[in-house]
Amino acid sequence: MKLNTKLLQQASKSVDKYALYVPKNGVFPRGFQVGSTASGVKKNGNLDLGIIRNTNTSRPAAAAAVFTTNKFKAAPVVVSKQILEDKNGTGINAIVINSGCANSVTGEVGIEDAKKLISHVDSKLGTSMSTLPMSTGVIGQRLHVNKISKGIDEIFDNNKFGSDFQSWLDMAKSICTTDTFPKLVTSRFSLPNGEKYTLTGIAKGAGMICPNMATLLGFIVTDLPIKSSALKSILTHATNRSFNCISVDGDMSTNDTICMIANGAVETKEIDETSQEYVQVQNQVTEFAQQLAQLVVRDGEGSTKFVTVKVQNSLTFEDAKIIAESISNSLLVKTALYGQDANWGRILCAIGYAKLDNLKSLNVDKINVSFIATDGSEPKELKLVVNGVPQLEIDEARASEILNLNDLEISVDLGTGTEEAQFWTCDISHEYVTINGDYRT
Amino acid sequence: MKLNTKLLQQASKSVDKYALYVPKNGVFPRGFQVGSTASGVKKNGNLDLGIIRNTNTSRPAAAAAVFTTNKFKAAPVVVSKQILEDKNGTGINAIVINSGCANSVTGEVGIEDAKKLISHVDSKLGTSMSTLPMSTGVIGQRLHVNKISKGIDEIFDNNKFGSDFQSWLDMAKSICTTDTFPKLVTSRFSLPNGEKYTLTGIAKGAGMICPNMATLLGFIVTDLPIKSSALKSILTHATNRSFNCISVDGDMSTNDTICMIANGAVETKEIDETSQEYVQVQNQVTEFAQQLAQLVVRDGEGSTKFVTVKVQNSLTFEDAKIIAESISNSLLVKTALYGQDANWGRILCAIGYAKLDNLKSLNVDKINVSFIATDGSEPKELKLVVNGVPQLEIDEARASEILNLNDLEISVDLGTGTEEAQFWTCDISHEYVTINGDYRT
Numbered sequence: 001m002k003l004n005t006k007l008l009q010q011a012s013k014s015v016d017k018y019a020l021y022v023p024k025n026g027v028f029p030r031g032f033q034v035g036s037t038a039s040g041v042k043k044n045g046n047l048d049l050g051i052i053r054n055t056n057t058s059r060p061a062a063a064a065a066v067f068t069t070n071k072f073k074a075a076p077v078v079v080s081k082q083i084l085e086d087k088n089g090t091g092i093n094a095i096v097i098n099s100g101c102a103n104s105v106t107g108e109v110g111i112e113d114a115k116k117l118i119s120h121v122d123s124k125l126g127t128s129m130s131t132l133p134m135s136t137g138v139i140g141q142r143l144h145v146n147k148i149s150k151g152i153d154e155i156f157d158n159n160k161f162g163s164d165f166q167s168w169l170d171m172a173k174s175i176c177t178t179d180t181f182p183k184l185v186t187s188r189f190s191l192p193n194g195e196k197y198t199l200t201g202i203a204k205g206a207g208m209i210c211p212n213m214a215t216l217l218g219f220i221v222t223d224l225p226i227k228s229s230a231l232k233s234i235l236t237h238a239t240n241r242s243f244n245c246i247s248v249d250g251d252m253s254t255n256d257t258i259c260m261i262a263n264g265a266v267e268t269k270e271i272d273e274t275s276q277e278y279v280q281v282q283n284q285v286t287e288f289a290q291q292l293a294q295l296v297v298r299d300g301e302g303s304t305k306f307v308t309v310k311v312q313n314s315l316t317f318e319d320a321k322i323i324a325e326s327i328s329n330s331l332l333v334k335t336a337l338y339g340q341d342a343n344w345g346r347i348l349c350a351i352g353y354a355k356l357d358n359l360k361s362l363n364v365d366k367i368n369v370s371f372i373a374t375d376g377s378e379p380k381e382l383k384l385v386v387n388g389v390p391q392l393e394i395d396e397a398r399a400s401e402i403l404n405l406n407d408l409e410i411s412v413d414l415g416t417g418t419e420e421a422q423f424w425t426c427d428i429s430h431e432y433v434t435i436n437g438d439y440r441t
Numbered sequence: 442m443k444l445n446t447k448l449l450q451q452a453s454k455s456v457d458k459y460a461l462y463v464p465k466n467g468v469f470p471r472g473f474q475v476g477s478t479a480s481g482v483k484k485n486g487n488l489d490l491g492i493i494r495n496t497n498t499s500r501p502a503a504a505a506a507v508f509t510t511n512k513f514k515a516a517p518v519v520v521s522k523q524i525l526e527d528k529n530g531t532g533i534n535a536i537v538i539n540s541g542c543a544n545s546v547t548g549e550v551g552i553e554d555a556k557k558l559i560s561h562v563d564s565k566l567g568t569s570m571s572t573l574p575m576s577t578g579v580i581g582q583r584l585h586v587n588k589i590s591k592g593i594d595e596i597f598d599n600n601k602f603g604s605d606f607q608s609w610l611d612m613a614k615s616i617c618t619t620d621t622f623p624k625l626v627t628s629r630f631s632l633p634n635g636e637k638y639t640l641t642g643i644a645k646g647a648g649m650i651c652p653n654m655a656t657l658l659g660f661i662v663t664d665l666p667i668k669s670s671a672l673k674s675i676l677t678h679a680t681n682r683s684f685n686c687i688s689v690d691g692d693m694s695t696n697d698t699i700c701m702i703a704n705g706a707v708e709t710k711e712i713d714e715t716s717q718e719y720v721q722v723q724n725q726v727t728e729f730a731q732q733l734a735q736l737v738v739r740d741g742e743g744s745t746k747f748v749t750v751k752v753q754n755s756l757t758f759e760d761a762k763i764i765a766e767s768i769s770n771s772l773l774v775k776t777a778l779y780g781q782d783a784n785w786g787r788i789l790c791a792i793g794y795a796k797l798d799n800l801k802s803l804n805v806d807k808i809n810v811s812f813i814a815t816d817g818s819e820p821k822e823l824k825l826v827v828n829g830v831p832q833l834e835i836d837e838a839r840a841s842e843i844l845n846l847n848d849l850e851i852s853v854d855l856g857t858g859t860e861e862a863q864f865w866t867c868d869i870s871h872e873y874v875t876i877n878g879d880y881r882t
Contacts, residue, residue: 070793071803105789105831107806139786140831254793331772335874345580348546352511352695362512390546390581433776433871 018181021298025165026186029198029223031056031265033161036174039151041100041137041144048100049151050174051121052219053161054093056265062228063092063132066239068256075103075110076133077255079118083129089228092261093130095219096121097175098148099204102215104139104254113143120149124156136204136215136255137177172202175217179206183295189284191277195268197224199288205296215255218243218292224281225264227272234282235260242289245321246297247328247425258289294424302434303426305337308374308409315417319354319361326354327410328425338427340403342394344369344384347410364388366415371399374407381411459622462739466606467627470639470664472497472706474602477615480592482541482578482585489541490592491615492562493660494602495534497706503669504533504573507680509697516544516551517574518696520559524570530669533702534571536660537562538616539589540645543656545580545695554584561590565597577645577656577696578618613643616658620647624736630725632718636709638665640729646737656696659684659733665722666705668713675723676701683730686762687738688769688866699730735865743875744867746778749815749850756858760795760802767795768851769866779868781844783835785810785825788851805829807856812840815848822852 036050054061065084067077084092096117103110118131125131135143154160161167172182183203190196205216226234239258264270271277298306309327314320327333330350336343347369356362369385382398383391402408477491495502506525508518525533537558544551559572566572576584595601602608613623624644631637646657667675680699705711712718739747750768755761768774771791777784788810797803810826823839824832843849 070790071797071800072789072793072805105786105829107830140833253790331869338874345546348513349511349695352513356512359512364513388546389548392581428772428874430871430874433779433869433874 017298021183021295022169022181023184023186026168026184026200027188027198028163028165028168028186028200029221029263029265031223031263032200032221033163034167034171035155035160035162036170037151037154037160039098039144040147041098047170047174049096049098049148049155050171051097051152051155051161052095052171052221052261053125054261054263056223056263058267059225059264060090061092061261061263062226062231063089063259063261064228064232064235065132065257065259066235068254070254070256072105072254074135074139074255075106075114076135077257079111079114080132080134080257080259083132087129089232091130092132093125093127094121095132095134095259095261096152097134097136097217098143099135099175099177100137101135101141101143102137102139102255103135103143106140106142109142113145116145117143117148117152120152124152132259134217134255134257134259136175136217139254168200168202175202175204177204177215179204179299181299183292183299185288185292185295187284187288191268192280193268195266197222197266199285201288201292203292203296206299215253216243216296217255218258218289220258220260220285220289220292222260222262223265224262225266225268225270226262226281227270230272230278231260231262233273234285237282238286238289241286241421242293245324245421245423246293247325247423297424297426302429302431304406304429305427306407307337307425307427309412309423309425310409310420311412311414311422312420313417314414314419314421315361316358317419317421319356319358320414320419320421321423322356323351323354323362323412323414324421324423326350327412328423331428334425334428337403338429340400342371342382342384342396342399342403344390347412348385348390351412361414361416363414363416368413368415370411371402372409372411373402373405374409375405377401458739462624462736463610463622464625464627467609467625467641468629468639469604469606469609469627469641470662470704470706472664472704473641473662474604475608475612476596476601476603477611478592478595478601480539480585481588482539488611488615490537490539490589490596491612492538492593492596492602493536493612493662493702494566495702495704497664497704500666500705501531502533502702502704503667503672504530504700504702505669505673505676506573506698506700507676507684509695511695511697513546513695515576515580515696516547516555517576518698519552520555521573521575521698521700524573528570530673532571533573534566534568535562536573536575536700536702537593538575538577538658539584540576540616540618541578542576542582542584543578543580543696544576544584547581547583550583554586557586558584558589558593561593565593573700575658575696575698575700577616577658580695609641609643616643616645618645618656620645620740622740624733624740626729626733626736628725628729632709633721634709636707638663638707640726642729642733644733644737647740656694657684657737658696659699659730661699661701661726661730661733663701663703664706665703666707666709666711667703667722668711671713671719672701672703674714675726678723679727679730682727682862683734686765686862686864687734688766688864738865738867743870743872745847745870746868747848748778748866748868750853750864750866751850751861752853752855752863753861754858755855755860755862756802757799758860758862760797760799761855761860761862762864763797764792764795764803764853764855765862765864767791768853769864772869775866775869778844779870781841783812783823783825783837783840783844785831788853789826789831792853802855802857804855804857809854809856811852812843813850813852814843814846815850816846818842
């Protein structure tokens with residue numbers, strides 16, 4: 001398992017991520033349209049402006065969002081948060097997203113710029129206060145309001161809206177910055193009463209590459225009717241188990257936003273916290289959000305591995321998550337993965353310094369740590385630590401096989417309870433250092 | 442400021458750290474002797490066992506220590522902690538330190554092994570429970586008790602103890618693992634009453650290289666008489682501003698220990714928390730510990746820069762420290778430093794996601810961020826953010842000059858109070874990834 005040229009070449013072997021991770025068709029919810037264009041903010045002429053629009057009128061749409069906790073909040077985050085609060089999560093009919101400029105660290109004028117854009121969209125829709133703004137791109141620069149306004153005109157006046165696969169794929173492309181592929185996931189589910197509903201999600205983010213521009217954005221729309229308070233709790237639950245469980249470099253942008261709209265186009269009773277479908281929908285949205293979030297981890301040019309960190313049998317979910325996060329963010333674990341080194345010491349160390357809520361979640365004599373192969377090969381599990389005792393005579397050949405996989409899992413069994421949490425992470429490579437050492441200029 | 446071959450060559454230009462950072466003489470406190478030997482645990486025959494011994498008998502020595510907070514505590518940490526508690530910090534007359542094996546994740550037998558060694562030293566000293574054990578090296582392996590016991594015999598029976606410069610330098614060498622130079626600092630101070638006292642410190646640690654072996658150890662001895670409770674508070678204060686303020690990769694070992702002994706060989710009144718000299722001594726020990734801790738940051742083969750992060754005018758010390766730590770540990774800031782990129786966005790971002798105790802410590806409209814040149818060149822300060830506003834037209838030529846320095850400072854002025862904290866960090870380079878991707882095997 002020495003790091004040598006052959007191994008490094010293997011590790012950096014080119015993968016056609018577009019072919020692997022971009023779908024060729026999809027299913028889309030009723031009552032949503034999307035339109036996108038190249039407004040000129042991106043100098044290369046790529047799509048850089050998109051609008052998601054609710055066209056269902058059978059009942060008011062519900063909307064919810066989870067925003068960055070960074071104290072430097074970008075203008076669109078401040079504005080979107082305020083609108084959602086003012087409207088109590090109902091009656092949001094559009095999201096306008098521009099890429100190329102994050103409208104962050106732009107002060108009061110940034111707020112005004114964001115408001116100009118949403119007023120423009122609202123006037124096109126014939127509504128007011130029904131649009132949320134979002135931006136991603138370089139920070140510290142003002143929005144090109146004129147260019148983006150012309151882009152909005154272009155989308156509405158030339159009716160660039162559609163609800164087919166290509167429209168959604170273009171929408172996904174329009175929010176990309178340094179992403180190497182657009183992120184689009186769609187799924188259809190059945191309710192117990194036989195009605196079907198659809199989830200469509202787009203995301204952007206590729207933290208390994210250019211994290212200043214690496215705002216994490218995720219938008220999920222559904223045609224289910226969901227009460228706004230229930231939507232908020234479903235989205236929070238899902239985000240806590242998906243977008244908040246990915247580690248690229250541990251840094252958090254000023255613009256990070258996950259937003260969901262439920263327009264109620266499906267003819268079924270509105271789902272609230274007491275509905276029998278509530279838990280089912282929550283779980284389906286959570287798994288869906290995990291698929292979307294995992295694509296962000298996949299999209300790291302500097303990374304060679306996709307690693308699931310699963311912490312099981314914890315006293316509390318929160319502590320399982322804290323431990324999974326500590327392992328996932330450990331620079332030493334990430335470099336060991338890159339070097340394909342079965343280094344249990346670094347994993348234990350990262351577990352040991354995790355800042356637990358409840359010290360009883362971790363009993364150093366009960367812990368089990370394994371690598372898990374994900375390619376179906378046997379033995380699937382390679383035990384590194386058993387009941388707190390490191391296995392000094394591990395099967396190095398098998399370790400080498402597992403660590404050579406592009407996808408693998410680190411499994412931690414705490415043996416102190418029944419809760420579990422997962423994180424998704426990637427390795428840190430030479431290319432990561434090269435890319436991140438040479439970004440701004 | 443593009444990352445190019447020339448720049449990378451410059452950055453990795455070889456520095457003779459031994460010549461720069463290892464002193465050629467020193468001053469040493471009365472009543473301490475040190476002895477070291479090569480016990481054979483290190484296969485290359487280097488020094489790997491050292492004993493610090495108090496020979497002053499005018500009054501009992503006081504001892505205090507700050508230990509790792511990692512939940513996986515190595516056996517010597519568990520044993521030393523217990524002895525210090527049992528003896529209430531008085532009557533500790535020796536520290537025995539072995540390198541090459543950390544005696545960590547070794548369970549009950551590890552505890553027994555550590556106790557065997559200290560019993561051996563105690564019997565040589567004719568005392569009991571007066572010795573603290575400490576270990577550093579690979580984890581998950583049992584101590585070679587026989588080899589180390591023979592080494593202890595060798596040191597005592599051949600009277601290898603001394604109190605001169607060479608003895609102390611050898612002592613510093615004997616605790617090294619992957620360090621590229623031994624870390625020894627000495628200073629003499631005057632008390633208001635004219636009496637002089639001496640601080641001598643040794644440390645080991647080079648986190649950038651092989652962090653599994655990168656236990657951080659620091660030992661400071663003084664001939665001042667200090668009450669054990671006061672010594673504990675002085676050492677805690679000093680460690681919170683020195684060894685706890687260095688960032689190499691954010692990981693924390695199972696063995697980290699900073700220990701101090703005050704033997705009272707200087708004929709002056711014992712210092713306690715109410716003494717007029719208390720604050721003076723606390724400040725002197727703190728500055729001394731900072732010098733020692735900085736040597737650990739200097740000793741990173743994978744690093745090309747030594748960076749002081751100073752956070753000033755904070756509402757609370759704790760929040761100043763949390764912000765300094767967040768910047769110092771940010772992978773994106775560290776890679777930007779390596780790439781010599783004046784990237785204010787990453788610094789602001791790291792400030793923004795710091796988990797503050799009191800949100801009022803940070804006012805996004807009052808913050809100032811600058812790079813500070815440390816080579817005496819002018820203008821000394823390059824302002825990146827002024828009262829929350831990024832300076833988009835910075836002097837790139839000057840930025841390039843400052844970022845090309847081996848030593849530089851990131852200055853953050855929060856403008857919300859009067860407290861300050863400093864951290865010392867280094868950059869993350871390609872070499873770091875190479876070294877850490879290829880360690881265990």
